[in-house]
Amino acid sequence: MFNKVLIANRGEIAVRIVRACHELGVRAVVAYSEADKYSLAVRLADEAVCIGPAASARSYLNPSALISAALMTGCEAIHPGYGFLSENPYFAEICAEYKLKFIGPDANAIRMMGDKALGRKTMRDAGVPTVPGSRGELRTLEEAVETAHQIGYPVLLKPSGGGGGRGMRVAQNEADLIKAYPTSKAEAEAAFGNSALLMEKYLPQVRHVEIQVLADQYGHAIHLGERDCSSQRRHQKIVEEAPSPAVNPDLRARMGEAALKGVRAINYVNAGTMEFLLDPDGNFYFIEMNTRIQVEHPVTEMVTGIDLVKWQLRIAAGEPLTIRQSDVVMRGHAIEARINAEDPDRDFMPSGGEIEYYLPPGGPGVRVDSHLYAGYSPPGYYDSLLAKLIVWGADRNEALARLERALREFVITGIYTTIPFTLAMLEDPPFREGRISTRYVPDLVQRIK
Numbered sequence: 001m002f003n004k005v006l007i008a009n010r011g012e013i014a015v016r017i018v019r020a021c022h023e024l025g026v027r028a029v030v031a032y033s034e035a036d037k038y039s040l041a042v043r044l045a046d047e048a049v050c051i052g053p054a055a056s057a058r059s060y061l062n063p064s065a066l067i068s069a070a071l072m073t074g075c076e077a078i079h080p081g082y083g084f085l086s087e088n089p090y091f092a093e094i095c096a097e098y099k100l101k102f103i104g105p106d107a108n109a110i111r112m113m114g115d116k117a118l119g120r121k122t123m124r125d126a127g128v129p130t131v132p133g134s135r136g137e138l139r140t141l142e143e144a145v146e147t148a149h150q151i152g153y154p155v156l157l158k159p160s161g162g163g164g165g166r167g168m169r170v171a172q173n174e175a176d177l178i179k180a181y182p183t184s185k186a187e188a189e190a191a192f193g194n195s196a197l198l199m200e201k202y203l204p205q206v207r208h209v210e211i212q213v214l215a216d217q218y219g220h221a222i223h224l225g226e227r228d229c230s231s232q233r234r235h236q237k238i239v240e241e242a243p244s245p246a247v248n249p250d251l252r253a254r255m256g257e258a259a260l261k262g263v264r265a266i267n268y269v270n271a272g273t274m275e276f277l278l279d280p281d282g283n284f285y286f287i288e289m290n291t292r293i294q295v296e297h298p299v300t301e302m303v304t305g306i307d308l309v310k311w312q313l314r315i316a317a318g319e320p321l322t323i324r325q326s327d328v329v330m331r332g333h334a335i336e337a338r339i340n341a342e343d344p345d346r347d348f349m350p351s352g353g354e355i356e357y358y359l360p361p362g363g364p365g366v367r368v369d370s371h372l373y374a375g376y377s378p379p380g381y382y383d384s385l386l387a388k389l390i391v392w393g394a395d396r397n398e399a400l401a402r403l404e405r406a407l408r409e410f411v412i413t414g415i416y417t418t419i420p421f422t423l424a425m426l427e428d429p430p431f432r433e434g435r436i437s438t439r440y441v442p443d444l445v446q447r448i449k
């Protein structure tokens with residue numbers, strides 16, 4: 001195992017990684033921007049290094065500052081968390097050049113899966129079902145029109161190098177497509193510096209179901225079942241659960257096997273997530289692979305009892321994955337609610353300020369992953385995630401009841417949070433009954449306005 005690891009991230013995930021390091025006897029060095037001087041991760045770390053100003057481009061996205069921090073403090077590895085440089089193949093390469101172990105897959109896997117057109121092609125060639133769509137990138141508007149004609153409307157334009165749901169557009173017909181094509185292209189260029197688009201058939205009634213995988217460098221790979229992330233606002237997940245109310249053991253085994261086929265096809269190493277869309281008839285289609293730890297990883301940890309972040313560290317350190325597929329058993333039900341610094345009554349406008357009181361919930365089956373404390377002012381430069389409340393129950397009903405009571409116990413004052421919105425969702429029959437699609441949250445937002 002490593003002696004010392006640099007954490008190239010902030011917020012709750014930096015805290016999560018510090019905790020994993022400490023449980024493994026690894027010293028944790030936190031890289032922080034000037035805006036994060038008073039962060040909880042800095043307080044919990046064994047050492048902390050300031051890597052630059054608040055703006056991410058000059059700190060958390062600055063490879064040379066991070067590499068210097070790691071070398072200066074004698075770290076052997078860098079954990080990138082999620083977001084920032086976690087899916088940047090160049091960063092993984094630079095780490096390797098400086099003999100720093102990047103805690104994640106190799107640069108090649110990151111590059112392949114970061115390019116959605118290439119990722120789709122690679123997975124389709126490996127025998128993983130993908131959404132019907134363009135062969136690769138769309139080169140011209142004519143090709144887009146031709147492809148849409150073949151697969152049938154509605155269609156979805158997607159930035160090939162994108163993420164976070166940006167630049168995606170649905171076209172219901174040819175006129176829509178002719179209008180949407182240049183707009184999507186321009187948005188993709190502005191957001192990702194890459195205007196390449198691909199096209200998929202737009203599937204109207206689907207759930208987002210993703211499979212967690214773990215793979216070591218000796219060719220052993222397992223899947224840890226699914227997470228259902230169908231409740232999304234602007235393609236951003238809000239509530240995630242495991243298992244999915246729409247997946248039975250047979251479907252889980254088939255989706256898991258498809259995910260592992262993909263993993264083997266690219267010799268993937270470390271933790272990763274294969275994302276699928278699941279239609280009401282039980283057909284599933286690969287959409288993308290995330291080559292990092294995900295925000296919603298705790299629900300998988302709660303139902304399997306397997307610590308994903310510790311396994312990321314062990315696998316990166318060269319240890320074999322000692323868990324066999326038959327050892328993975330999903331027990332009970334877990335649900336995560338993301339609590340964001342946003343005001344749900346004012347169109348989820350970002351909210352700032354000092355946290356006056358902070359009292360997280362407790363009791364049976366409750367876990368809170370957060371970087372908050374009373375007196376802390378979350379800096380406005382980064383994402384709005386304040387806390388993740390994760391509950392476990394013997395079954396889905398117990399988990400729902402626990403989530404509700406824990407949300408009601410949660411005290412965060414001085415700042416607006418999305419807790420009231422999640423409580424409203426919990427009372428809403430479609431969500432309670434587990435029969436929602438990815439279009440559910442926008443509909444709920446309209447209904448409770």
Ligand code: ADP
Nearest residue numbers: 162163164165166200201202203208235287438
């Ligand atoms: P990003 O990387 O930007 O998050 P994804 O490809 O992961 O983009 O898609 C994000 C979300 O968009 C999915 O979870 C789903 O809700 C929706 N989506 C993506 N592809 C399709 C599709 N072909 N049909 C319908 N919805 C889709």
